[in-house]
Amino acid sequence: MKQMKLFSMLLVCFVLLISACSGGNNVQTNESVTKTEAVTPTEEVKTEPEPQPEEVVDLGGRVIKMSAWWDLTPAGTTASDKARLAKIAELEKKYNMKIEFVNVPFGEYMDKFTTTVLAGEPFADIVLLEYKSALPAALKGQLLELSEFTKPESNINNEMNLVVKSASLAGKEYAFDNPTTLAVGVHYNRDIFKKLGLPDLQELYSKGEWNWEKFIEVAKLATKDTDNNGKIDTYGFSGWAAQVGRILVAANGAKVADDSTSKEGLSDPRTIEAMEFLNHIYNVENVAKIKTGDKVNWEETDTFKDGDVAMFIASEWQMPDLTFDVGIVPIPNGPQGTAEVTYANTAAASRFIPKGVKDPEIVYQIFEEMQDVPQLEEYPGQDYLESLYGHEEDIQMIRDHIYGTGIIVLDEAYPEYPFNSFVEDVIKNNASVTATAEKYKQQAQASIDKLGK
Template identity: 65%
Template sequence: MRKMKGLSLILFCLIFLLTACSGGGSTAENNTPPAPVENEIKEEVKEPAPEEPAKEEPPAKDLGGRVIKIAAWWDLKPAGATASEKARLDKIAELEKKYNCKIEFVNVPFEEYMNKFTTSVLAGEPFADIVQMEYKAALPAILKGQLLKVSEFTTEQNNINKDADLMTKSPSIGGDEYGFDNPGSLGHGIHYNRDLFKKLGLPDLQELYTNGEWTWDKLLEVAKQATKDTNNDGKTDVWGYSGWAMDVLKHFTAANGGNVVDAVNGKEMLSDAKTIEAAEFVNRLYNVDKVVKVKSGNPMDWEETNTFKDGDVAIFFAAEWMLGDLTFEVGIVPVPNGPQGSPDATYANSGAAAKFIPKGVEDAAIVYQIYEETFDIPQTEEYPSQEYLESMYTNQEDIDMIREHITGTGVITLDDAYPEYPTGAFVDDIIVKNQSVTATAEKYKQQAQASVDKLGK
């Protein structure tokens, strides 16, 4: 009897234990016993942070229908021929509505431009709110207090002072930053006639540059190889080089680490050792080795800048905008550095220009802001000026050369800003009259310094 009671008790406990372990569930995942309460990790439930109310942008300033004028000696209005231009036209329309204004692009003939600028600013009523201006014209205007500094119409919130991908500050002039423009890349450098190079079996200049062999001596060597009588009539019919002698001197001076005038310190530089060394080299091109084609018969004639278009010149300096309608393929490399030069400076930027805001423009800050915003559009280019450069050059190697080795290497050259600065007479004496370089530099040194002093720093 006791055994039965013992067995009954054991059986009862066993049934109780099995019932407890089964938990009364019917699915497999419920067969795992829960962890002890003391070992449970309880996730803290966080109350969602209250959303901050969106900051409302202050309403755009109502300009009451004001016309904002943007002037140049050509039409700056986007033509609408590319996706970027179409997007900018749409943006302009949007901004006109946003600010209740009208954006007008003013085209003034070059020969009338500076007179219109000067007379209108002196009258206190600038003919345009934003003006395109060459640096050589801007310097006198700056010295007379007729242009505003970038710092006077921008804040740290403007793109130009932050990412600078819509607008960038142009190089300083007159000791401060006055100019601005949208970022871009331009092809200012030594171009060469690829077709002629292949025909004559000349070494490719980009290969020479890449191999570190592109020097003044190498340029002269190649130019001498190209200068020849190919039809045996006793006359040279293919030439190594061409150009406007004034420009040629300035470019080689810049590539030698110099400048024909020091506009920052107000000093003449025709007598500087770097200028003299460049002038000696240019004289070799024209008068010693005679590799330069002078189509007009006068190396001081500006039209010599276009002589290369005849197709019988191997090497020439040109800007990309000069390459339209050529019948031959071109390549580009930087102007080779002289003995005292560096890759940071490869050409003289005598035609440097930018946008400026004249003194007397009402609400200059909002005018600038609107102009900057016209470029705040979806970017369709992989890099600045892509569409433009691809329209000018057929080889990607040329575009890469411009972007990687030429862009940003221009030396602002402002001798044209100074009244009667004798660069022309200096070059004429050396190249046309074949006078001594050092004697010529000494001859014009005082006149050059007097010209600088007359305008002031």
Template identity: 55%
Template sequence: MKKMKVLSISVMCMLLVLLAACSSNSKDDTTSKEDTKQTETTATTTDTPADTKVTDEPEAVVADPVDLGGRTITLSAWWDLKPAGDTASSKALLDQKAAVEKKYNVKIEYLNVPYGDYQKQYTAGIIAGTPMADVSIVETKDALNSALTGQLYKLSEFTTSDSDINNAHKLMQKMKPIAGDEYMFNTPGNVGWGLMYNRAIFKELGLPDLQELYNNGEWNWDKFLEVAKLATKDTNNDGKIDRWGYAGWSSELGRHLAAANGAKIADDATGKEGLTDPKTIAALELINKMWNVDKVVKVKSGKKTEWSERDTFKDGDSAMWAGAEWMMGDTTLDFGIVPFPLGPNGTKEATFSENTGNGYVIPKGVKDPGIVYQIFEELYNIPPIEEYPSQDYLESKYKHQEDIDMVVNHIANTGMVELDEAYANFPYYTVMEEILNNNVSVTAAVEKHKQEAQAAMDALGKQ
């Protein structure tokens, strides 16, 4: 797989995903575990790429050195950001760190705070005006809170026309806007959520190849439901379904389908609730049809809104599920991936929901944010190691070249920021409970809770 050159060369590994176990307002959906959350946010991250063939060098960052008089620049995360020095790339990063420290007369320190304490320390520092670090990794929902209250610098306030992030973005790339502006940044990467499928079941049942459907422009909601119905079977004629069309956490798929239909359940840019958006309603109608009407979903726990259902696909008897690379580490399934099917109002620019991603921010209270960012960007100005961002990571997760191509060319960087969880008491999970467990119609459920949803967003406020 090393011979492929799908995207431009980069210096760093994969984009942090966002992908943490979700909290909830309902009984079933509050099952998220802190340990799982920490695993998800770090599983797609590494401080350095693995050793691979070095290719063309990146363009140098043009920056005049500034003597900062021995100042300490602190970088924080809930894992160790410091390069380990055990690979060629991490050694190069350590050498670059030393060169940057000398150039600017600074000391770079890495603050590693356990996940359970991290958000508290970050928030306390933000409120006090004394940030825990000059540059911090934060979850997007926490960044939204800080952005809405004016406690974060915008990218436009600390980057320049010469910054790599505003040009080739080989070293850094902008993350999607929050609160209507750009605040977050990260190293380039190619990861993301998609609709995964069990190749063995597709072969056993003679189901149409999903990647072929996608490439032919036929992969939409109707075809998705059609395949799910075809895959739900009693294969041994004992009167019990033993093959299922889909398995997974209903709330998770609901978000992805809404995004793939161009809908935001909570629009952080406008401050308006999106539960009553017809595009969201259409996504929830499909969820209801899958779980309650056509009954093509395996519900292992007996609870249709149970968070732990996201792992039910590992039983090996479900054809499709919502997935990301980090979920597949302990399974031997031969799986493939395609983007989530687009809804009638969807576009290929947004194919999945990013509700718990994370990235770097520079909080207000940090002195000389422009110089701090300049130093941070230069830390990663080393010869490129991979032929494209996340190459080694993806090749370690996928068995088939066509799956890697699908991620790189059609899934990566197509996430829609979806931050309903950032708003305390936002009733998304309650609506899901009403629809799936209480058999309330979708329109009645969203109408019942729309004022509650808007109140939750108004309470957080908009800058």
């Protein structure tokens, strides 16, 4: 009997054990079904689209030409140059073409451009042009607008870290170039400032005290006979009066000639105010060194290189091989100016694609891809600026307060535009600024109108 009870108990335990195992299997099966139902054959599975292979155009051995009035070929002496040469070789293979850098002397450049474009066979696919030459070409329909050869996805229309849009011409976009950092400002001879105990211009700027009045004050302090021999041996300022005038007009919120509105700027009250200040520098305070004996001689541009001038308006490219320590601050704004514009760029140049170039979209695409090389600089133009300036504070001043504050002024693009005559009458012949502006304003407007026809 006891054995029967024991057997019955064992049998019940065995049944319960079988049930428990069977229930566990059901749970696992249900979980498996649940997971399987999350991706059933009847539902569409979302997947990432397959990347499309890049469409590469075979140019059949075509030569893509890029021109300037100097040799643009990377020298191959720096890491950046070597990377560019490697990129060029890569692109030549990729597109089955050759890239040629065309060097045409400056004096022959525009004649070659004009004759070849008019013949329908531009001498280069991408040309470097000064803005003063590009404006007439644009107005005559000899240049393509950016929209005619760039795409919405082009770097120039997005990040602009490879290629940037240059300033517009007559209200339209034509030009492009590499990112860089340029500087036009009041440079000053640190050696003279130290010798004469003059106030540091960067400190004046940081205090908000750098203006036209302070400029004259410092220039007067620097114009003196330091050895008491009866002759001035240090000067407050030097420069080509016409170029200085254009820059002062911009720093006072105006343009000598406005290509965007096709209006003369000589009669603008802001221009007249700037010209009064120019006259103050040259004829009232007499703080400018005139090396050639002619106040309006363009060669006065380089007078500062003698080392006896305290302040001078110049571009960064004029700094190599100086015999003195140099610093820089923005050109001081006039009463009507703003910090957003501190100078007029009268020598601006950029890259353009002439009308008549075959497959301009591909030509531009190749140029843009050429720029896609490892960036070894912390910012565009770092090596360039560091080769010109010996003080980090000067480079920081350029990057923070000067770069990007220039406007392109194109009065020299218009035939017989009378700004230089305006300057000569005022600075050399002591004529009234207001009367001289009235004298030349009609000629100035006629010059603008003539080019636009």
